[in-house]
Amino acid sequence: MAADKRASVHWEGAGKTGKGQISTETGALKNYPYGFKSRFEDDVTGTNPEEILGAAHAGCLTMALAFALEGAGFTATRIDTQAAVRLAKDGPGFKIDRIQLELEAAVPGIDEAKFQELAAGAKAGCPLSKALANVPEITLKATLKT
Template sequence: MIKKSGSANWKGGLKDGSGTVSTESGVLDKVNYGFNKRFEGEAGSNPEELIAAAHASCFSMALSMILGEAGLTADDIATSATVSLEQKDGGFAVTKSHLVLEAKVPGASEEDFMKAANAAKEGCPISKLLNAEITLDAKLA
């Protein structure tokens, strides 16, 4: 079993408070987040963008693995994810994660590429974690 950790610290009330988020690796080290950054578009980090980055990176690695199992190696896998936070059932919920992929995979047919991309969408660990609709737009360059 592999375990990774992150941490957060929050001070104050919901709207007037602020927090920091850190990761075990140190890639994030006391990065500020808060209500304005999450709900009002102020520049800075928020939980949803961290989930989006995790989903995009996990999907890309899963796709690389699936392509490799088919004897293919990507020159480039560029993935972005957009996570939707919506008011639902008296609170908020992450309801969607939309992946956009553009990849260069020498020797891959469109059919094989789409099969691999959809398998990665369904099988990557972060997709399995999310209780949300996951959609994908994929383009083989």
């Protein structure tokens, strides 16, 4: 079942003044712009690698929780997940030093303890969490709505 998922980037120019485009094989992103301003400033006309990573991590966690719930005999009526990825200065460069995940789910018939157990397991077991194991801090706040 292993399959490569592909993305590509085209860049022109220097680091601060250059511009790039990000594309994914599914077409979800097709020549989507990014550059210094969308990564390090508040320019919302483009994306950045951290934003895309956050979306991927939130998506992975959400699906992992849906599968964990199903395996335990529950079905969520909804799961909403957000991720905040922090890019911090690290000597002459930068590093991702924190990812904060926050999810809210409605799951009929589950108690709080079981929900928290399954959410924590989904966070630990999702492939993106495993791939990001070197990030010093990955937190999860899971809220069960009744």
